[in-house]
Amino acid sequence: MNETTQSQDALRSEARIAHGALHRLRQDLFVDAFAFRPLPPLEDAKISRWVPWLPERLRRWARWLPHLTVGFFSVLVFLAGLADSGPGSLQGLLAAGFAVLVAAAPLLTLFRPVGAYWLSLFAAVVGGFTDVAFSPSASVFGNSAFPTLLAVMVLVVLRTRPRLAVEMWLVTFGVAGALTVLIGGDSGDLPPVAVFCGAVLIAAAAVRAWREERRQVVETQSATQEERTRRTLLEERALIARELHDVVAHHMSVIAIQAEAAPYRVKDTPPELATSFATIRENAVAALAELRRILGVVRSADPDAFAESDPEAPQPTLSSLDSLLDSVRSAGLVVEAVVTGSPRPLPQGVELSAYRIVQEGLSNALRHSPGAEARVEISYVLGGLGVRIVNGAPSRLAKPSPGAGHGVLGMRERVQMLGGEMTAEPTEDGGFEVAAFIPVANTAGQTKTGGNRS
Known part of the structure; x- marks a missing residue:
């Protein structure tokens, strides 16, 4: 059965x-x-x-x-x-x-x-x-x-x-x-002709299958590259979110403290004014809580992805540029920095983004143009801030870099976030140039004389 x-x-x-x-x-x-x-x-x-x-x-x-x-x-x-x-x-x-x-x-x-x-x-x-x-x-x-x-x-x-x-x-x-x-x-002659034709058609089918496989490999590589670019962009945005959180949180904390202390600085504070200050403080504290919650969502996939050696340290600004230049010089990069215009106080987010752009530009020069000289230009102009990093052609072969190759993408994301414009392209002598302009509203502040930084 x-x-x-x-x-x-x-x-x-x-x-x-x-x-x-x-x-x-x-x-x-x-x-x-x-x-x-x-x-x-x-x-x-x-x-x-x-x-x-x-x-x-x-x-x-x-x-x-x-x-x-x-x-x-x-x-x-x-x-x-x-x-x-x-x-x-x-x-x-x-x-x-x-x-x-x-x-x-x-x-x-x-x-x-x-x-x-x-x-x-x-x-x-x-x-x-x-x-x-x-x-x-x-x-x-x-x-x-x-x-x-x-x-x-x-x-x-x-x-x-x-x-x-x-x-x-x-x-x-x-x-x-x-x-x-x-x-x-x-x-x-039927059997030998059939065998010969079968061999020819099998060869043609193999060529067709190879071409189809190669096309699929190219499509897969393109999709992988797009996914890698998208992931890098999301990581860069998460990093920007953390840095901006630190900037905004500082200002909101100052607002909350000032609003809490203001009623004690005025004798016989009217109840309406005290209520207004209390409302300002409550809103500032609520905004801080929302900022922390949003940042937690952004970083929940990998809480330590953007942790630094000193998480409590303030975010860098253009005033920290000298220490950055000393760091890259100790790594072997000959770099010159030039400041034009009259330096003035800028929003902390602009200062932070400009610093990161310079940092990434010099890192790319170290990584991809060993032995070349670099130049950093910071221009305080009417209506904004100009940043330019240019390096010459490498004098020796660059070593394979472990980076993801999306540094320019991160710089562009920062500039676009602030409403600016940026170009990144090779120069005629075989080097590379990154130029960005970040619009900034005119603010009153103390000015210092610009010049060369050695």
Whole structure:
């Protein structure tokens, strides 16, 4: 009983496999066989990679190289067919018509690949039947239409999917075997021709599969790069959120303390004024609590991601620039700093962002341009602050960097957050330049004379 059940299950499994194979064969070769699927021109990136020496004018025409190649092959097939026809006779006209039929199939692969296969198979059947009808000892593969059929099958496999190689091979040699039996032709060359065509189609399917795999790898790499950029951007925003929290929290704490102490500085404070100060303090304390809560959400995935050696230390400003310059000089970078304009008090967020931009720019110069000299320019101008970091070409080969390669992205995020503009691009001498402008409203304050910082 068990053996009978197992046998029935095996038969059902085989039937399902056969049904699935027939269904795929029907979907691939019969459903919408003549659907319009034009071959797109080559991408400019591929042309630049394959023939970088080609002039720009010719690259526009090089995009159509596959179409021109197939068209040239069709012309050769047509001319070869005309060479076998005699001029002026009925047989010559029929031969010329047959040459047009055979030559049209390769050209059709550019627009309707599966339909081109059926057209080429029909031409091969007509040619084989005609040859055997006039010469019973002839082979169905002896006419010129069969090599063209093989070329068409290769083109179809390269244009569609690898499994069509097996499906077209089965249909082609099934039809060839049936035609040989019906007209009584010579079947001695059928097995070797089938093996040869199978090898050619397997090679074409392997090339198609390799191209598809490579395309998927490129897409995966692009998606990975986009995800890495997105993650780096989120990390940079989280870092900015923490730094701005420290800045805003300081000011809100001052507001709360001042509001709490104000009633005690006035004798006989009116109840309305005391209530107003109490409301100000309550709102400041509530704002501090909300800031801490938001920061906790931002840093909840990794609480120590942005922890520093001294978390209680104040955030750096442009007044700390000298210590930064001393640090990078001790690391081997020759750097000059120039301050132009009249330095004035700036919002702490602007000072912090400008410091971080200079820090990242000098770090990039150390990392990517070893042996080069750098220059930092801080410009206090009307309506804002200008920051420029430029370095020369490296004097030696840079070592592989462990960084994520998104320092410029972080700088740009800081500048955009403050409504500014930034450019980051290579210089003509092989160096790199980062220039940013951060708008700042004019504020009254003490001024100092600008000049060179050594």
